[in-house]
Amino acid sequence: MPTLYSGYMGKVVELDLSSQTTRKYPWTDEDRRKFIGGKIIAAKILSDLLTGHEEPFSEENPLIISTGPLTGTGVPCSGRFNISALSPQTGLVTSSNCGGTFGLFLKKAGLDAIIIRGKCAEHTWLEIDNGRFTFHSADDDGLWGLNVTPSQERMAALLEEKWGAKRKFGQMVIGPAGENLVLYAGIASDERAAGRTGLGALMGWKNLKGISVTGNHEITVASPEKNKAWNKKFFNILRNHPLTGKQMPRMGTAGLVSPMQMRSMLATRNFSAGQFEHFDKVCGETLAEQHNIVNKGCVSCPIRCSRTVNLDGKPVKGPELETLGLLSANIENDDLELVLRLNNELDELGMDTISCAGTIAWAMEANEKGLWDNGLSFGNAEELVQTIRDIAQRKGIGDELALGSKRLAERYGGEDFAIQSKGLELSAYEPRRAVGMGLGYAVSNRGGCHLNGGYLVIVEGLGLFIDPQTPRAKADITMMFQDLMEAVAAAGQCLFSTYVFFPSILITRPNGPVTTVLNKALPHTGGVFRAINKFPLAIQMHMPILPHTKAFENATGMKMKMGDFIRCGERGYTLDRQVSVRFGVGAKDDKLPKRLTDTPQDPNNPSTKVPLDTMKKTYYQARGWTQEGRPKVSTLKKLKIV
Amino acid sequence: MAAYSITDKCIGCGTCANSCPVGAIRGQRKALHSIDADICVRCGLCGRLCPKGAILDELGNRTTRIPKKSWAHPVFEETCAGCSLCVVSCPKNCIRIGDPAYQGDTHMRAILSHPADCIGCGLCVKACPIDAVHLEKAASEAKEPAQT
Numbered sequence A: 001m002p003t004l005y006s007g008y009m010g011k012v013v014e015l016d017l018s019s020q021t022t023r024k025y026p027w028t029d030e031d032r033r034k035f036i037g038g039k040i041i042a043a044k045i046l047s048d049l050l051t052g053h054e055e056p057f058s059e060e061n062p063l064i065i066s067t068g069p070l071t072g073t074g075v076p077c078s079g080r081f082n083i084s085a086l087s088p089q090t091g092l093v094t095s096s097n098c099g100g101t102f103g104l105f106l107k108k109a110g111l112d113a114i115i116i117r118g119k120c121a122e123h124t125w126l127e128i129d130n131g132r133f134t135f136h137s138a139d140d141d142g143l144w145g146l147n148v149t150p151s152q153e154r155m156a157a158l159l160e161e162k163w164g165a166k167r168k169f170g171q172m173v174i175g176p177a178g179e180n181l182v183l184y185a186g187i188a189s190d191e192r193a194a195g196r197t198g199l200g201a202l203m204g205w206k207n208l209k210g211i212s213v214t215g216n217h218e219i220t221v222a223s224p225e226k227n228k229a230w231n232k233k234f235f236n237i238l239r240n241h242p243l244t245g246k247q248m249p250r251m252g253t254a255g256l257v258s259p260m261q262m263r264s265m266l267a268t269r270n271f272s273a274g275q276f277e278h279f280d281k282v283c284g285e286t287l288a289e290q291h292n293i294v295n296k297g298c299v300s301c302p303i304r305c306s307r308t309v310n311l312d313g314k315p316v317k318g319p320e321l322e323t324l325g326l327l328s329a330n331i332e333n334d335d336l337e338l339v340l341r342l343n344n345e346l347d348e349l350g351m352d353t354i355s356c357a358g359t360i361a362w363a364m365e366a367n368e369k370g371l372w373d374n375g376l377s378f379g380n381a382e383e384l385v386q387t388i389r390d391i392a393q394r395k396g397i398g399d400e401l402a403l404g405s406k407r408l409a410e411r412y413g414g415e416d417f418a419i420q421s422k423g424l425e426l427s428a429y430e431p432r433r434a435v436g437m438g439l440g441y442a443v444s445n446r447g448g449c450h451l452n453g454g455y456l457v458i459v460e461g462l463g464l465f466i467d468p469q470t471p472r473a474k475a476d477i478t479m480m481f482q483d484l485m486e487a488v489a490a491a492g493q494c495l496f497s498t499y500v501f502f503p504s505i506l507i508t509r510p511n512g513p514v515t516t517v518l519n520k521a522l523p524h525t526g527g528v529f530r531a532i533n534k535f536p537l538a539i540q541m542h543m544p545i546l547p548h549t550k551a552f553e554n555a556t557g558m559k560m561k562m563g564d565f566i567r568c569g570e571r572g573y574t575l576d577r578q579v580s581v582r583f584g585v586g587a588k589d590d591k592l593p594k595r596l597t598d599t600p601q602d603p604n605n606p607s608t609k610v611p612l613d614t615m616k617k618t619y620y621q622a623r624g625w626t627q628e629g630r631p632k633v634s635t636l637k638k639l640k641i642v
Numbered sequence B: 001m002a003a004y005s006i007t008d009k010c011i012g013c014g015t016c017a018n019s020c021p022v023g024a025i026r027g028q029r030k031a032l033h034s035i036d037a038d039i040c041v042r043c044g045l046c047g048r049l050c051p052k053g054a055i056l057d058e059l060g061n062r063t064t065r066i067p068k069k070s071w072a073h074p075v076f077e078e079t080c081a082g083c084s085l086c087v088v089s090c091p092k093n094c095i096r097i098g099d100p101a102y103q104g105d106t107h108m109r110a111i112l113s114h115p116a117d118c119i120g121c122g123l124c125v126k127a128c129p130i131d132a133v134h135l136e137k138a139a140s141e142a143k144e145p146a147q148t
Helices: A029-034 A038-049 A102-108 A148-163 A196-205 A224-240 A242-262 A284-291 A321-327 A336-349 A353-368 A384-393 A397-401 A405-412 A435-443 A474-491 A495-501 A504-508 A513-524 A526-534 A548-556 A562-582 A594-598 A612-623 A633-638 B015-019 B045-049 B085-089 B123-127
Strands: A012-016 A021-024 A063-067 A081-086 A093-098 A113-117 A124-129 A132-137 A170-173 A187-189 A192-194 A208-214 A292-296 A306-311 A314-317 B072-076 B095-097 B110-112 B133-137
Touching (some): A038 A081, A038 A474, A093 A187, A093 A562, A148 A170, A148 A208, A196 A208, A196 A353, A224 A548, A242 A284, A242 A495, A242 A504, A284 A292, A314 A336, A321 A336, A321 A353, A353 A384, A353 A405, A384 A397, A435 A474, A435 A612, A474 A548, A474 A562, A474 A612, A526 A562, B085 B123
Antiparallel strands (some): A012 A021, A063 A081, A063 A113, A124 A132
16 A cells, blocks of 8 residues: 555565465555554564464465665665564564665565465575566576575576676575474575574475565655755764774674673573683684674665674675674684684574574583483584584484474473573573573563563673663563664664664763763662653653664654654564464463573572563563563553554 | 656667666667666666667656766765665666775775776765765766776
8 A cells, every 4th residue: 555654665565375476465554653664564464364373384374574664765774674474493473684685675676565475386486576576496497405605696697697687686595404494494685694583494384495676666765855964963873882883893793702701691501601711712802803804784784793704715704793602602612713614504504593503502411411312512513514514404413403402302301401482592692690681581572582582781791781680670671672672673774773872981981980870770770661661652752862763754754753663662572472472472481491590600699590580570560461471451452452 | 667768769779778787678679669667777878878869867858968988987985884875776886895994994985896887877876875975077088997
């Protein structure tokens, strides 16, 4: 349906792979106001389509690719797109966010979102050209079975041959892991990936190897002059901020290894410790000095946090913090070059580095404890390249490792040290030294995810330094951060743009008086956060700490003050939860393995474990959910979900 | 989509079809050519090459031929943030993000890597979110550097 708002293309299309037909999906301006874009559009569509009886690997499970209204408008860090579905890994509603150019070209093709239902009868790849869909055989074209980079290169060559010209386009593909239904297979787009929660396996199940998209639609903005003027400011804010202007461009997320080590937050030996004795061999500084060639960024981003490293004389994408930590400290591997090799191999095979590394760490401990004789052991990482290939091809122990740590622990025992939540392995942040992050991991809609969990580590030691062991105020701050990040992602922007939420002085002067007072005061301000969470609409203005809302208004023409923005995020977050509730999710699933909740990391300090039950109770209250973890009817009404 | 179009002044010389960077122009030799409105990216190259002024721009205005030596090329300013929106918009693939000046340099700007291929369409200027690029005619009309 055409729209009054700029930034949107005004079209959502439903594609049925089984019958190879398309139809317009009804999407109104009221929907745009309520569910602004990206993952929240997808949450609403999933809520319309899923009843609670669908299986992840079924024709009824739609793969929804959606964009935000800011993508393509020139607003900084807006080159993101979202993929949502019922996750093969968790069995619940999930979303995975990805950079690159696919989102931009999807909008140039005239589409805000595509809903992909059904299943192709044969291995297929899909070409989208200005809203026209063409199916090609992935077997005849020699795509099926190829790794991620050769697949994308082959697809590009085929398109150039067909078009007789080098047109610009976006693309996304799965690798062998997705084809072989590895439950944590990801989807790759250029060098970026929608890695988590196994959406690549769903694409593989649908026999869809890849999608290319191009078009020549103009993406309009509501006030071009205001938009450009604000963009200039926004770009400068990002470039002058110590995190987005210095640390991230210089070291990427890998720069967090050292501060995490310092604060005992670096998951080590399958989360049994928080410090790795050889961390200096694998930290971001070493990576930057010895291996990094250049930093790269997604389209429209001035931060450019991505690493390009030298591996065997070839430039390849470098590891993110999560991968770096989990493939080094967590499996006791101090060989950084091997980390780069494993990371590259995982990217090429198309699987989630976090879940794969987490599963391997569990398997190493299970082997050590005599639960599962699999030949893997801590400190012996040389053979892992082959293990990873076996996972992608589902050979030998790889066939079992492809199931992830939750299912394996159900099979072999060792659930206490299967470091996952809702079936999704945790990221490299050890939550016993950042208990708010622990709460986030446990309650997150998509499982053990640091971002969907609210990323409280940023205030618990990686930016601000509020007491990492206290549960005070953590639930309320978690809710606010989750909602804010939900809205930023839905608008089409990268979550790293939210670093500017923290005024520079707090980062540059961590021991300064302002920072010290704030660190001391924040645990006692739960009530303030609670009040804002409860009545966000009272904030009817733009705040300097969140330049995103003004950018949103300038680009779309839609009213979006800070309060409206938080409310949209809350709506999206609650909607995801509400759909998962239909699949039986509740407080019983918002949990962490016993290692993190019952065993102190430091035996001499009983507070170094996650007091999950206390925080969960407050969290449900703050969210307006029942103590069983289900959104109350009054909450759903307040959010205009029902 | 608004796109360029061809009037019946077209003599079918094929100049536009041979040079269209996205392959949007079709037609038999010595017959009226046409532009596929679904493919045209509005770079305007056809208009600047057509010897007969047979091309209309997306607003329906008649275009005129401009000799190649008078085409303007993008100049990137110090404020460029290397966001690569121009790189993605360039139909001739002649812009890229420059190399770091030293190990650890993080402030890379866009550069015109293939000046000989540049058609001076200005799509990079249109794509830039912060006005960090503008078009300039070469000061001297010396021969352009060869493609690298």
